[in-house]
Amino acid sequence: MKIKEANAGALTNFEVLDFLRSRGASKDPTRVIVPIAPSEFKVYDYLVESATCNQTKEHINEFLERCKKYKLAKAEVLNIINLRPSALVEIDPIIEQSEKRFGDQLEELVNLVVEVLPEPPTQKTAEEDSNKDKEETTDEKNMDGNETETANNEQIDEHETEQTEDGEQMEVS
């Protein structure tokens, strides 16, 4: 075996998920029939639970367009797409020198992320408040001094779950 190019291109999580889906991967129990190895299914399962699951090319393109003005590095954009940070504290480790480069604009960026990129699937079906998957949400749309933000467990979006307004507290069990 000879490695001709160790790095022949980087893939977003979305592209890997898309590739597996195009070969027939799905959450169906019919997965035993498709030509996908169990190890590949494990990758599919991981990606499906992550922020990537509900993303479409349209989401990604829209985000790419709208984040241009922030002059993010390619790696930062792709990390944002992969992780879908929905709070300042989540986006901070992704962006280098965030204070210097963005200051207040960082909130704007988080708002943009939440607005454009779909939330991870488990939040829509939140059975228990306290059982959170990777993206917890704060009330991004009303974010000013973010420390005083209500932390809620349901996504404030077009989805059916409760809304919390600024200043109201959600009971977190």
Next chain:
Amino acid sequence: KSKDSRRKLFYLSLIEHSMRLPPHRLNLPLDEAVKIELETLFLDKVIAKLGLCISVYDIRSIKGGFIFPGDGASTCTVEFRLIVFRPFVGEIIVAKLKESDANDLRLTLGFFYDIYIPVHLLPSPSRFESDTNNKNQGRWIWDFGEADAQSEEPRFVIDGTDQIKFQVYSVSYTSIPLEQPENSKPFAPMVITGSTDNDGLGPVSWWEEAEMVQEES
């Protein structure tokens, strides 16, 4: 700083491999037979410096198909691309807790589970509370701002109920030569060492709670 093109979870790698197709595969179309053979050889295996092979992405060329005298199998040289999982240092990944003992946390992504967060890369101060039944297992607790409130259940516990965000601190491979003897499976274990010692890292519920704490005060 690492270059942009290096900083992702998954990459494509271009590989050239010569292989023998055993006779029983030869009734299939060549590219199918080759793909099956490649998958058998590479899927779910770690190649040093490349990472964990996830899938065969595409086959670029197949050359050969010769049958050597005295050999029932067909030999060909294939050029193909693999999707590999190769996290970079500094990357932030979400994982689930697999094991927790006094030395480290072990995390899993489902498809890869050699991820360790050693004690010194947990946020300080952290302490280990061992299980009553099994002294080697237990949970880690971050004593952040807990000086007074000892009566209640500690706030920042790692007990596996939610996902854990960590930052890749280092990735190590057992070194193995790149050129393999024919037909041997590529093999090298890969170990990710991670850190949760930073804002936003650790169990995702912590950061929700942290915001609530500040709200209350």
